[in-house]
Amino acid sequence: MKQHYKSWGLYPPAKHKNVIKLHWISDIPDLSRIETLVLPYGLGRSYGDNCLNNDNTLLDTSGISRFIEFDKKSGIIKCEAGVSFAKILKVIVPNGWFFPVTPGTKFVTVGGAIANDVHGKNHHTAGTFGKHIISFELLKSSGKKYICSATKNTELYKATIGGMGLTGLILWAQFKLKPINNAYIDAETIKFKNLDEFFELSEKSSKEYEYIVSWIDCTSRGKNFGRGLFFRGNHSSLDKSELPQPKPPKRLPFPFTAPAFLLNRFTLKIANAVIYRSQLKKHTKGIKHYDPFFYPLDSILNWNRMYGKRGFFQYQCVVPYTDGGTAIRQILECISKSGKGSFLAVLKTMGSVSSPGILSFPREGVTLALDFANHGEKTRKLFADLDEIVKSVGGALYPCKDACMSPEMFRFSYAEWKNFNKYIDPKFSSSLWRRVNKEKE
Amino acid sequence: MKNILVIGATSAIAQTFIERMAVGDNKLFLVARDKDKLSTIKNDLRIKKNINITTFILDVNDHNNYDSMFNTAKSYLGRIDILLMAHGTLPDQKECEEKVETAVFEFGINALSIIVLCLKAAKIFEDQKFGLLAVITSVAGDRGRQSNYIYGSAKGAVNIFLQGLRNRLTKYGVSVLTVKPGFVDTPMTAHLPKNLLFSKPEVIAKGIVKAINKNKSKEIYLPGYWRIIMFIIKSIPGKIFNKLSL
Numbered sequence: 001m002k003q004h005y006k007s008w009g010l011y012p013p014a015k016h017k018n019v020i021k022l023h024w025i026s027d028i029p030d031l032s033r034i035e036t037l038v039l040p041y042g043l044g045r046s047y048g049d050n051c052l053n054n055d056n057t058l059l060d061t062s063g064i065s066r067f068i069e070f071d072k073k074s075g076i077i078k079c080e081a082g083v084s085f086a087k088i089l090k091v092i093v094p095n096g097w098f099f100p101v102t103p104g105t106k107f108v109t110v111g112g113a114i115a116n117d118v119h120g121k122n123h124h125t126a127g128t129f130g131k132h133i134i135s136f137e138l139l140k141s142s143g144k145k146y147i148c149s150a151t152k153n154t155e156l157y158k159a160t161i162g163g164m165g166l167t168g169l170i171l172w173a174q175f176k177l178k179p180i181n182n183a184y185i186d187a188e189t190i191k192f193k194n195l196d197e198f199f200e201l202s203e204k205s206s207k208e209y210e211y212i213v214s215w216i217d218c219t220s221r222g223k224n225f226g227r228g229l230f231f232r233g234n235h236s237s238l239d240k241s242e243l244p245q246p247k248p249p250k251r252l253p254f255p256f257t258a259p260a261f262l263l264n265r266f267t268l269k270i271a272n273a274v275i276y277r278s279q280l281k282k283h284t285k286g287i288k289h290y291d292p293f294f295y296p297l298d299s300i301l302n303w304n305r306m307y308g309k310r311g312f313f314q315y316q317c318v319v320p321y322t323d324g325g326t327a328i329r330q331i332l333e334c335i336s337k338s339g340k341g342s343f344l345a346v347l348k349t350m351g352s353v354s355s356p357g358i359l360s361f362p363r364e365g366v367t368l369a370l371d372f373a374n375h376g377e378k379t380r381k382l383f384a385d386l387d388e389i390v391k392s393v394g395g396a397l398y399p400c401k402d403a404c405m406s407p408e409m410f411r412f413s414y415a416e417w418k419n420f421n422k423y424i425d426p427k428f429s430s431s432l433w434r435r436v437n438k439e440k441e
Numbered sequence: 442m443k444n445i446l447v448i449g450a451t452s453a454i455a456q457t458f459i460e461r462m463a464v465g466d467n468k469l470f471l472v473a474r475d476k477d478k479l480s481t482i483k484n485d486l487r488i489k490k491n492i493n494i495t496t497f498i499l500d501v502n503d504h505n506n507y508d509s510m511f512n513t514a515k516s517y518l519g520r521i522d523i524l525l526m527a528h529g530t531l532p533d534q535k536e537c538e539e540k541v542e543t544a545v546f547e548f549g550i551n552a553l554s555i556i557v558l559c560l561k562a563a564k565i566f567e568d569q570k571f572g573l574l575a576v577i578t579s580v581a582g583d584r585g586r587q588s589n590y591i592y593g594s595a596k597g598a599v600n601i602f603l604q605g606l607r608n609r610l611t612k613y614g615v616s617v618l619t620v621k622p623g624f625v626d627t628p629m630t631a632h633l634p635k636n637l638l639f640s641k642p643e644v645i646a647k648g649i650v651k652a653i654n655k656n657k658s659k660e661i662y663l664p665g666y667w668r669i670i671m672f673i674i675k676s677i678p679g680k681i682f683n684k685l686s687l
Contacts, residue, residue, distance in 0.1 A: 023453070023628045026477040066485035091489055 011311030042109030048403030049431035081111030117162035127353030130161035141427030159423035162357030319395035345370035449528025453627035551595035616658035
């Protein structure tokens with residue numbers, strides 16, 4: 001039953017000297033006595049090397065996963081850092097509460113969601129997950145514990161939100177939920193023909209719709225360039241009696257690691273065209289359970305195997321939207337020309353709600369996220385080109401999706417990196433952290 | 442509706458067992474030594490399951506406290522349907538060989554405390570003429586090996602004790618279930634290098650629940666293939682066995 005600790009993109013490979021499973025927050029082993037550097041590891045949903053600690057030690061937090069307090073009246077919940085969003089949903093939804101912010105998979109831990117300051121389809125109204133954290137407790141390798149909040153140990157609070165697990169071990173966190181009437185979403189899907197239509201829809205929808213996200217066909221060129229599907233929705237206000245009978249969600253495992261040749265320029269184009277045409281009408285409306293609305297890919301367990309043994313990259317950038325989306329257009333053109341990319345390309349406008357995290361990724365503008373099968377140098381070359389565009393407009397890359405960015409690109413994306421260094425626990429490090437801090441040879 | 446008493450409730454196997462049993466109208470009475478851990482489990486279950494739970498702090502080395510524990514349990518649960526004993530340690534064999542105190546102490550936890558608790562429980566079950574007593578022992582009790590024979594002999598003593606108890610209680614309609622897990626990936630075995638023979642505590646808990654639901658009164662191996670492994674190990678002739686470094 002040997003467990004392998006990988007990242008979601010299955011790249012880069014890492015060998016850990018040791019993995020320490022944590023079981024009780026009242027009984028954490030003395031971190032200062034561990035010979036190597038350590039890094040907390042939750043459910044391994046970071047794509048690149050942000051959750052890996054090659055040649056060093058991982059602290060597996062999936063065992064510190066207990067609820068501590070849940071006030072059903074005020075919607076404030078306190079739980080240990082290793083509790084998954086999936087587990088929390090089971091407890092809160094039947095009581096009429098939902099996450100203030102949720103990422104696109106429920107198989108993440110609360111600790112991981114803080115460390116990567118995750119965002120979701122409501123970034124334009126709610127900001128990041130870190131924004132809703134009331135407090136958390138941080139254990140330093142010195143053995144000292146700090147309760148951090150916006151008013152207590154504030155600097156550590158700001159450094160830990162988005163701090164990639166480097167400031168210490170989060171033991172528990174407390175956050176505020178949002179009230180809902182039921183488990184359903186009034187969901188709409190609208191086809192858009194090009195980026196102009198996308199920007200127009202985003203603009204029009206951002207006030208009236210809490211959740212907005214788009215799928216974009218990243219292989220389309222010519223007159224189809226920039227086409228996609230625009231998803232928007234709000235929590236349903238219907239009474240329980242008016243709701244459809246809930247169906248148990250289906251879970252299909254992705255049965256094997258697919259051979260890499262299955263994904264090529266040709267099959268990608270077909271897959272994207274099929275997704276675009278899966279909806280015939282221009283505009284559809286309906287009521288959807290929260291699970292398929294927020295977590296469509298969670299129904300296929302281990303979908304990450306579809307990119308083959310060499311794994312894959314995800315590229316997620318955010319660029320300011322000041323110039324009518326020129327940068328996003330350039331990025332998409334660059335990708336569609338390359339014939340790479342995949343059928344999982346996501347486009348979203350981000351709002352101006354700021355996060356407490358000093359190293360937080362989300363910022364006002366447009367974010368694009370998409371997968372790329374690992375074709376080695378060719379893929380890296382494409383990323384270097386994309387980086388240049390992102391850089392030219394003052395954008396940023398997202399560390400928890402990344403396995404490639406250069407130290408320059410990291411420092412460019414995170415102006416506060418020097419300030420952040422002060423709060424890193426000397427015993428903590430990660431593969432990503434060592435990579436983006438490598439001096440030029 | 443089942444009334445369940447768990448001793449050693451903070452052990453990894455007990456926790457997953459409790460999680461499975463914390464459903465419907467079941468009532469749980471959880472016993473463990475560590476106050477913080479016990480209240481951690483209680484809060485977690487209360488939030489997740491909305492179920493009746495009471496806890497009791499007991500150090501199994503303190504035999505004088507057993508009666509008060511059983512009395513509290515009885516007054517809370519009324520009838521005891523299921524009693525699971527899951528506490529134990531994995532002693533450092535070398536240290537036990539060097540220090541008599543350690544050997545005696547470890548044998549006390551892993552054998553004597555269980556035997557005494559079972560004797561007290563047996564009286565309750567006899568009066569009830571009903572119930573199931575499940576004790577987690579180990580495959581290590583099947584044959585002594587140089588690497589852990591203090592642990593093994595304690596588990597073996599309990600195995601034989603339970604055979605006798607089963608013999609005694611059968612006529613009262615009380616079941617005695619001896620659970621012999623193989624290697625389990627728990628905090629107790631955290632320091633051991635893991636291999637393919639290690640199971641998750643969930644697997645063991647699932648097997649225990651299944652056996653309890655069938656009201657089994659016998660020895661079971663979990664996972665089942667350990668019956669074959671231990672059959673082979675027990676069949677190795679002494680001459681050969683003694684030359685092996687097991």
